[in-house]
Amino acid sequence: xxxxxxxxxxxxxxxxxxxxxxxxxxxxxxxxxxxxxxxxxxxxxxxxxxxxxxxxxxxxxxxxxxxxxxxxxxxxxxxxxxxxxxxxxxxxxxxxxxxxxxxxxxxxxxxxxxx
Amino acid sequence: xxxxxxxxxxxxxxxxxxxxxxxxxxxxxxxxxxxxxxxxxxxxxxxxxxxxxxxxxxxxxxxxxxxxxxxxxxxxxxxxxxxxxxxxxxxxxxxxxxxxxxxxxxxxxxxxx
Numbered sequence: 340x341x342x343x344x345x346x347x348x349x350x351x352x353x354x355x356x357x358x359x360x361x362x363x364x365x366x367x368x369x370x371x372x373x374x375x376x377x378x379x380x381x382x383x384x385x386x387x388x389x390x391x392x393x394x395x396x397x398x399x400x401x402x403x404x405x406x407x408x409x410x411x412x413x414x415x416x417x418x419x420x421x422x423x424x425x426x427x428x429x430x431x432x433x434x435x436x437x438x439x440x441x442x443x444x445x446x447x448x449x450x451x452x453x454x
Numbered sequence: 455x456x457x458x459x460x461x462x463x464x465x466x467x468x469x470x471x472x473x474x475x476x477x478x479x480x481x482x483x484x485x486x487x488x489x490x491x492x493x494x495x496x497x498x499x500x501x502x503x504x505x506x507x508x509x510x511x512x513x514x515x516x517x518x519x520x521x522x523x524x525x526x527x528x529x530x531x532x533x534x535x536x537x538x539x540x541x542x543x544x545x546x547x548x549x550x551x552x553x554x555x556x557x558x559x560x561x562x563x564x565x566x567x
Binding site: 370372379380381382383384387389394395397398430432434442443444445446447448 | 458463487495496497498499502542544547553554555556557558559560
């Protein structure tokens, strides 16, 4: 079956611009996660959705970052007034449910470059 | 704050040699997960360990969870080129949260030419 998909695969933008990154999780997965990964580092948790609601957004670095999942499936990560320090690979993952011990299935990521 | 540390950062081995990566948490973990990320790829789940002192094997890979549930290791016997990549451990933040994973920085396995 189809895995987690993310679009675009690469995004180059200029400092100060707005970007949207899309994640399409595995069908039926209720839990969705966004991570950010910088070179040579492990993924850094940003936000977690259970269904439509953001159950935990404590990892979002500041109020320029926002994410939605209006219908409990596709999610969009939105970054306003991008800064060079936002450059990273943004990973999305989904799992069948939260709680319990469920592996997370990752998408291929979106590489964001802010010039 | 809670931290997960992994060593070494890199390990260069000849094909056929063994590889080991170690993971240490600053807090007791309810479970620990291991992922593999190939160069240019995304993390792929390998295994989850839950019980104190647990040992699990997947072919040439052996995973251990410490008795105190604060450390873990992954050992690969007789490495092959397909093993190349970065191996991450990740543990949940807090005892009753399983979704917010704290990740180690990873150990990169490099096969010497």
